[in-house]
Amino acid sequence: MAKRSTRTAGTWRQEIRDLVSGELDAYIRDVGSAEDYVERILGEPSDPRRARDLFVDALTEHLIAWQPERDDVDAYEVTRTCELISAFTPRVGFSKIFGLLEHWRALEQLATDSPDDLETRFQCLVALEMYYETPPVAPFEDAALDRYLRFLSLMLKEPVFVSYAVRRLLDLGVREFVTPIAEDENLLRIAVQGAIQEWIDTSSTQLLEAAVRACLLAGVAATERLSDVFESEDTVPLFLDQELLLTHSSGKVTIPIPQNEHIIIVYYTARITIDRRRGLKFMEAAAWADDN
Secondary structure (H helix, E strand, C coil), X not given: CCCCCCCCHHHHHHHHHHHHHCCCHHHHHHHCCHHHHHHHHHCCCCCHHHHHHHHHHHHHHHXXXXXXXXXXXXXXXXXXXXXXXXXXXXXXXXXXXXHHHHHHHHCCCCCCCCHHHHHHHHHHHHHHHCCCCCCCCCHHHCHHHHHHHHHHHHHCCXXXXXHHHHHHHHHCCCCHHHHHHHHCHHHHHHHHHHHHHCCCCCHHHHHXXXXXXXXXXXXXXXXXXXXXXXXHCCCEEEEECCEEEEEECCEEEEEECCCCCXXXXXXXXXXXXXXXXXXXXXXXXXXHHHHC
C-alpha cells in the first residue's frame, strides 16, 4: 500500500528519489513493481489525468538531474528508473538511457559476464524499446531513432545481444543492418546448434528465430546457406503456420516466426526435408515470396 494518498509536485519528486534509491522497496514488493506502485496512487485522485501529468513532470525533472554515468550509481537505481521510464516514457528518458548504454559501450562494459549487470543492460534496452515499438512513418527524419538503429547494428557484433538486436531491427522494418547475419554461416550454425541443444535459456531459440527471418528476407543465396547448415547438423526443418519445427536425434524444438514481411507465403508453400530436391523447392518458394 502506498504510504501517502495525495501528491504535489514536490512530494512526487521526493518520492521518486526514495523509490529509485530503495527507500520504498517494501511497498514496491507489496504491489509488484515500481510501475504498479505509481499506478495505484495515480488511480486515487478525482482527476487521474492531472495526477498523471503531475507525476510525469516530476519524473522529467528527476531525470534531467539524474547522472547515470557516475561511479556510485548502482544496478538497483538503474533498474527502478528503467521501470519508470518504460511505463511513462518521458521525453528525456530516451536520451538518458541511451547515453548510459553508449557510456558502457565506450568503456567496453556493455557485454558483461555478470548476470546481474547483464540483466540491467537488457532492462535499459527494454526501456528504449518503449519509445519505438513499431516501424516509424518517417525514420530518416528522427535523429534519435537514427542513433538507436545504428546502436542496434553495432550490437550485432556482441554475441550476447545479437538475437535481441536482430529482432528489434526487423520489428522496426530495417533490413539492411541484418544482412550480415544471413551471410555468417558460423553464426547460423551456432543458432541451429543452440536451439537443438536448448542451451541455458530461450536466447538460443531467439537467435535462430532472428537468423531464419534474416535469411528469408535476404533471398535465395542466404536461404540456401541456411538449408546447408540444417543439413550439416542433421536437422530436419518444417515450416508451419507461424512456426518452424526442427527435428533432430536429440529431440524437437519449435521456433515462433511472425506473420509479416511476406515470408508467411514461404511457410505455406515449402515443406522442406534434408534432401536437395526439397531444399531447392524451399529456395524457389523463398525467391518467389521475395519478388512479391
